[in-house]
Amino acid sequence: MAGSIYGTLFRISTWGESHGKGIGVVVDGCPAGLEIDEAYIQTFLDRRKPGQSAFSTQRKEADAVEILSGIFEGKTTGTPISLMIKNTSQISKDYSDIAETYRPGHADFGFDEKYGFRDYRGGGRSSGRETAARVAAGAIAVKILEEMGISLTTYVRAIGPYTIDYDKFDKEEITRNALYMPDAECAALAASYLEEMKKNLDSAGASVECVIRHVPAGIGEPVFDKLDAKLAQAVMSIGAVKAVEIGDGIQAAKLNGSQNNDAFYIEEGKVQKKTNHAGGILGGISDGSDIILRAAFKPTPSIYQEQETINRKHENVSIAIKGRHDPIVAPRAVVVVEAMAAITLVDEMLMNCVSRMDYLKKIYER
Amino acid sequence: MAGSIYGTLFRISTWGESHGKGIGVVVDGCPAGLEIDEAYIQTFLDRRKPGQSAFSTQRKEADAVEILSGIFEGKTTGTPISLMIKNTSQISKDYSDIAETYRPGHADFGFDEKYGFRDYRGGGRSSGRETAARVAAGAIAVKILEEMGISLTTYVRAIGPYTIDYDKFDKEEITRNALYMPDAECAALAASYLEEMKKNLDSAGASVECVIRHVPAGIGEPVFDKLDAKLAQAVMSIGAVKAVEIGDGIQAAKLNGSQNNDAFYIEEGKVQKKTNHAGGILGGISDGSDIILRAAFKPTPSIYQEQETINRKHENVSIAIKGRHDPIVAPRAVVVVEAMAAITLVDEMLMNCVSRMDYLKKIYER
Amino acid sequence: MAGSIYGTLFRISTWGESHGKGIGVVVDGCPAGLEIDEAYIQTFLDRRKPGQSAFSTQRKEADAVEILSGIFEGKTTGTPISLMIKNTSQISKDYSDIAETYRPGHADFGFDEKYGFRDYRGGGRSSGRETAARVAAGAIAVKILEEMGISLTTYVRAIGPYTIDYDKFDKEEITRNALYMPDAECAALAASYLEEMKKNLDSAGASVECVIRHVPAGIGEPVFDKLDAKLAQAVMSIGAVKAVEIGDGIQAAKLNGSQNNDAFYIEEGKVQKKTNHAGGILGGISDGSDIILRAAFKPTPSIYQEQETINRKHENVSIAIKGRHDPIVAPRAVVVVEAMAAITLVDEMLMNCVSRMDYLKKIYER
C-alpha cells in the first residue's frame, strides 16, 4: 500500500515523480454537473509554480494541467477526472550527488529502508513536486465548496521570528507579496530575514494558516473521522509539516475552561459564538463559525552548507546539496494547505449527506 | 458514515454511549497467534478508569473488560476480537439539564445539527467514555509492538503553566503521581494549580507526550498515509485535542535548516542521528530514532461556573453544568494517546509488510 | 485483515464463533431517525433460527438479539448500532472429532494453513452461525429500504432436482412450508427428496432467489462497484454459495442479442421494459425494473457418511461427522441472502446520494 489514495467519497489518487514524465491525479467521486475547465485549475497551479520569486527554486516549470477525462460539455460527468501535469524541466545531473548519499532532513534513508531502493532523481516520489497533483485536485474541491457558498483564505502567518499582526490583516495583500503574507510590513521583514538565510546558505521555517468561512454546522463524523482529525491528517501529510493546530491550538493547553469555552448566543435568529477559540470545530463537528487551522513547516532541509551524513554503504560522509531549492517551503505550500483542507472538507460534506433518514428522503422523493 | 471504524489492516470498530448498556470495540485484522487475556487488557483500562484521584470524576466504573470472541486457547485466532465494557454507574438524572441546552465547548449543538437529535445522557456517543473502547483495542496493539521489541512511554508533559523539566525526567515517577507526570516537583505544582482551578469552579488544559522506541526505519507510507499524518489523525480524533506535534513540532517553524536538520552517522555499524528534531519521522517514514509526538488538550469544557449559551429552541439561556466531571482531561487521556499511537503504528507496520517483492517471497517461500 | 467488515457507507463489522460467548455485529453508518427495536430485528433472526423443521439442525438456540447501542428514544441516532446474540446451546463435545481432522468440503484445512491453528469448536468463525449477525444487520437495511418504498421477496427456487413452477408462484406459500418455497407442490416433492437424503446420510444442494421491487433507476456505480458486482460479492460471501446469477444469468450466455435485449417503452408516463432478462441492472446501474438475483448453494458438506480425508499431521484418515447438522443449507439461508442483498443495496443507495451537484444542493440549501 503506497498510500497515494486519499478520501472516502471524494477520492484522489496521485502519481508521479519529480523527474519522471510527469505527475497527475485521478479524482474519483466528484459529483456530476460541476463546471470545470483547465484554465480554472491552472490558476491554482500557478500559485504553487516554481520560479516566481527570489525565494523560490529557479527550476522553470510551466506546470500546465491537462484534463484527460471526466469532463463533457464543460461539466463533470460523475466519472473519474484524470489530470496530468507534464514535467518539462527535469535536469537529472543536478541530483546525481544524492544517488548514493542520504540527505539530512529528507526521506532518502527511509525510502531505501522501506523499498530496498529509490528513484533518487530530485527526491523522486518524495519531492515537493508531488503536491502539484494535490493542488489540481484541490481546485475542484474548492469549486464544489464555492457552489455551497463556502470560501477559503490561506496565507503565510509567520516566517522564522516574524509573525503577522492581525490588526494589520489585509486579505488583498496576500497575493501582492511573494511571501503570501496578509501584512505588508511583516512580509518586508520576513523578506530581509530570508535574504540573510540565503546569504548564510541556510533556510527558514514558517507557519501557514487557513480560514474556512460559511461551513454549515453539523459537518464531521464524531469519533475517528472527526473533521479536525481528518484535517490534521490532510495537512500533516504535506511534506515538512511538523505540527497542526485547530483554533487556539497549542495555546488552548494553557488556558482554563472559563477562558477557552466559546459562548453561544442568538442574534437575528442565527446561532453565533462570542469567541472562536475552538476554531469552528467542537467534538469533531463544525459549529458554523470559521474553521481555523494552522500548519507549522520546518525549514527546507536542502541547504547549500556542508552537512554530515551517511551514504548507502553506511559510511560517514559529508554533503553540500547542489541544485535548485527554495530557502523556504511555506509560500508555495499555501495553496497546498488550501487544497488539502478543501478536499477533506468536501469529503466530510459528502459523507454528511447520508447521515439522516430525512436527507435520504429528500434525494429519493421524486 | 458514522466514522467509528479506524485503520486499514488493523481495524477497530467502536460502539457505545456514556449511559447506554456499555461500550465496546471489534478488532478486525489482529494477526493470529498473539497471547492475550482479559487481565492484560484490564491493566490498560485501569489507567483510564475514573475515580482514581481528586482530579478525576467520582463516577465509579469498574470498567471491566470482557473478551467475547477471537481468542482461543489463550491466543488470537486471526478473526475478530470483540471486547465489551459494561456501563454500571450511569445516573441519567445527573445530565437532565443538558437535554435541552447546548453546553459551550461541547458537541451538543453539532450533533443536533448533524443528526436531528441526540442521545443527551452524559454526552452520549461524544462522551469521553467512548475512549475506553480505544484503550482496550490499544492494549492489543501495544502487545503486538512489544513482540516486535517496540515500547511506548506516555505521560503528561504540561498542565496549565507548568511544564516538566526534562533534566528531572523519571520514568518510574509517571505512575507514582495521579497526574502521570515524569517529574515529581512539576506534578506537585500542577496539583496545587488544579486545586485552585477546582476552587474557582474552573478547569485546566494540558499537554501529553508519547515516545515510541525501537521502531525500525522504513515504516510509513510516503504520501497521504505518512506515519506522522496518520498519527496526527489518530491523536486529533481524541476529544479535546486541539494540536498535534511531531518532534520539535511548532518550534521547527522558528528554526533554520542548519539547526533543524538531524545529522546521520554510523556508530558500531548502526545508523544513528546526532539530534532528533524530526521526532523519528522524515518524509512520513520512520528513520529508526525515537518517535516523539505531543497532543495539546484544551481544558475540560464542563465547568461548574454559570455560562451563557443557547437551547434547542435557539433561545439565549445560561447553564451551570452539574454532575461529575474532571477538572482536567489529560491524566486519564495519557493511555488513550498511547492506544491511538500504538494502533496506528501497528497498522502502518502491517502495511509495510507488503511493500517489497522480497518480503512477499519471505512469506510465500515454503 | 480478517475481512469481517463489509460496506463503504453502511458498514457492518461482525464477530463471534459458533461455540464462543456469542456473535454480533456493529452497524456503522445507519442514518439517524430510523425507528428500530429488538422485536423487529428478532423477526428476521427467527427466519434463520435452527430447530424449526425436520430439515434443520436440532441445536436449540433462542437467537435472541440484544441492542447494545445506537438507538435512543426508539430511533437510530446515527452512531454505531451494536447488536449481540448470545450463544446458549454450545456443546463442545459434539465437535471434538474435528479438532484434529480436516472435514471434506469445509474450511478447516484452509484455516490451519492461513492462521496456523483454528477454533475448531463447531467450525468456529467459519460456522454458518456467523450469518446470524448478518441477518441482524440486514433487518436494519430492509427497514431503510422499506422507508424508500422498496421491498424484497426471497425464497428457495430449487432443491436438488426440483425447481419451482413460476406459474404456481404463491408468495404467501413461502412462509407456510419449512422449505421456504413459493410453490406447495414443489415443496412437497423437495421434502420427500430431503427425507431420502437423510436416510442415505447425505445432503442436498439448492438455489435461492431474491427479487427486489421498486428500486429507483440510477442506483449503482458504473465500474468496479457495479450494483450487480457488489451483490455478487455479497451473496458469494455466504458460505456454501458456488454461483451467483443476475436476471437470466447463465442462460444469457446461450441467447442472442435480439432475444436478450429488453425493449424500453413508455406507458402512462413511466419508463417500462417489455422483458427483464437483465434482472433490473444494465451496465451495473439499476434500470427501475425488478432486480433478480440467484445463488446456487452446494449441498451441506457435513454428512454422517464415512469420508476419506487427512488430519493435522497430514496422515490419511477417515471421518464420519457426528453432531447436529442440516441436510440442506438453503431454507435457513433465504434470510441471509435477503440480508446481504439489502445491506448492499442500501450502501449503493447511500453512495448514489452524492453523485450529483443538484443532490448536494438539495441537502445543503436550508
Next chain:
Amino acid sequence: MAGSIYGTLFRISTWGESHGKGIGVVVDGCPAGLEIDEAYIQTFLDRRKPGQSAFSTQRKEADAVEILSGIFEGKTTGTPISLMIKNTSQISKDYSDIAETYRPGHADFGFDEKYGFRDYRGGGRSSGRETAARVAAGAIAVKILEEMGISLTTYVRAIGPYTIDYDKFDKEEITRNALYMPDAECAALAASYLEEMKKNLDSAGASVECVIRHVPAGIGEPVFDKLDAKLAQAVMSIGAVKAVEIGDGIQAAKLNGSQNNDAFYIEEGKVQKKTNHAGGILGGISDGSDIILRAAFKPTPSIYQEQETINRKHENVSIAIKGRHDPIVAPRAVVVVEAMAAITLVDEMLMNCVSRMDYLKKIYER
C-alpha cells in the same frame, strides 16, 4: 463515489472514456522490486485489442501503453504506477444517434438517471474500452503471481450452443484461433455460428473460464472478503457478465454432499484432493488445488437490427445501432477476466501476509 477504484492493498484507479483523450490506470500498492516494462504490458493489451478478427470491431486502435511513473531502472519503486493508453481512433459521428436515444441492453438510461446527463460518445465511461485499463493493471498482477510460481489460463469455454470438449482441451490452441477456444473443432463450429449471427444482424453470448494453478492453500479472508466472493465481484464488474461460478458452480446445487465433497489425501507428503468440485476454494479460503472460475457473458447488446426503445424525452422510438461493434464480447474479454482474477488474487495474497504473528516476525527480524 464513482466506484472506479478497486482493491485494498493492491489498488487500481481507472479513468477514461471511449472517445476522450485516452484511458488509464494508476496502480497504488505494487510491491517494490518487480521488473516491468511497456513491452510486457503491451502483450496483454494486444490480446484485447480490437480489429484482430472478423468477430471483433473494426475500430483500429494501437492500444499502445505508456508507463508514466512508478518504474525506475526497470523495476517498480513501490510508488504509484501510472499507465496511459491514448485513444487514436475515436470517430464521434458514428455515435451521434445514441446521444438522444437509450440503447436497449446498455447503461444509457441508467447513466442519465444517475448523473443527470452522460458522455454519450461511444458509451463514454460505460464503453468496453474501459477494460483496457484493467488489462494493463492486470499484466502487473500476473507478473507478481508468476514470481510466486502461480499461473493463469483463461479461454472461451462456450459460445451460444457450442461448448468445448474437455477431452480435446489443447492449451496451445487457445491463441491459435480468433475465438480463444482451447478446442479447434468447437472453435470452428462457433465461428460458423457467429457468421450466421452477423448475417442476422444479431449477436451471441458466451462463457469464459479461468484456471489458476499453484495458489498456496490458506489465501482468502473467511467472511465478507472470501476469495470467491472477491473474485465474484471482480468478474461481475466486467460489463456484460451476468453470472459467476466457482468450481462446479450452478451444478453444485443439483448434487448431494457425498458427490460434491472433495476427499483430501496425502501423496508424497503433499495435500491432494481426489476431485475438485469446489474449484479450489473452501469457506472462502484456497485449498491448494486449481482455482476454477467461470463468467457468463450476455450477447453484445449493440445489434444492427431495428429495436424498440425510448429517448431522453421519454418518447417511444426505435433504433438500429450503427457503428462498429463486435457480434460477441467474450474473446476480447478473456484477458479482462484474467486481469481481474489476477488483481484480486494478488490483493488477497498481500492481505494474507499479515495474518499471523510469525509472518510479521519473518519480515521484521533483521
